[in-house]
Amino acid sequence: MNPQATAAPADIPADTPADARTDRHGLSYPCGQPPAAGSAREIAPGLWWIRMPLPFSLDHINLWALRDGDGWALVDTGIWSDATATAWRQLFADVLTGPVTRVFVTHMHPDHIGMAGWLTRKFGCRLWISRLEYLSCRALSVDTGREAPDDAIGFIQRAGWNDEAVETYRTRFGSFGKLIYALPDSYRRLHDGEEITIGGHRWRVLMGTGHSPEHACLYCPDLKLLISGDQVLPGISSNVSVFPAEPDANPLADWLQSLDRIERELPGDLLVLPSHNEPFLGLHQRVGALRAGEMRGLERLRAALDQPRRVVDLYEVLFARPVGADNMQMSLATGETLAHLNYLLARGEITRTLGDDGCFWYQRVAAA
8 A cells, every 4th residue: 555665776687688677666577477377487497486366456466386396385375265276276287287295375464375274285285384474364364253343443443434434344344264264273383594495495584574473585595586475575565554453563663674684684686576566676676665665655744744633634645546435445544554653653753642532643743
């Protein structure tokens, strides 16, 4: 939901293919057109690019298959749906011959973990995921069929949602678990900094936070590849949100720290394999652009808070496109707006007051 960040001109590596497409921000896209659903294309030795459909405005997710001995290690899985299951069956029949040896999941959002239980049961293999992502997913899955709790209703009311939007939220609460096949009852924990051998190559796990609790990126120095999940995306920025279960969280600070770590610990000439849009070159340029985009958003927010405002009054300040009455859009916009507000609250730059209307009102602290 964040406005698209702007990248500085990139120094494109000398070995970039001559026909690589370069966008106006300096990021290079050397891998060509995405594969169709139900097919895959090899874009690096032993690594295949898969794309699955999503029934949202962001209508796709990229998945990755790595040669692992006589079989395949998969990274991320798509949402649980008939369309995704059909596409996987076609892939196993036509392209990914041989067993699935293990299923890696970068984080617990449904488009990433939705088919993990289906795949691990089908092939009798393990789920590899960080502890916080696994446990968070298990916790959210049990909300399916449950009435919206008072804490969640209070959370959106304090943000300024009207009665109609609140009622729609009540009727749609608990949809998370409907997009996830039942998780396996055990998993192999991914640890930050550990090295894993996949198909004869060493991959290092790099954890990020802010977008999700303990997001795992996978870095292969030999192949100069980074599977970035949702932690670094081209063209769009990651959703960084506050949720009802932890209303005082500061995920934007966590995410910015994670970007700093990626820039500090990883070289800039990697081919980045993101979960959405296309693989790209220009990691450090993109990290810098994402950081700069957040700083611009915070500056607009500071300027807008010369007068008291609610969360719903600030959507237009942070987002390039209008936020409509769609409940999912409003939930994402509310979470991201609160992430920015909580960041400024933690720095002592703004105040928050509970008004007689039951809403939180935010205002910039006057300069001394």
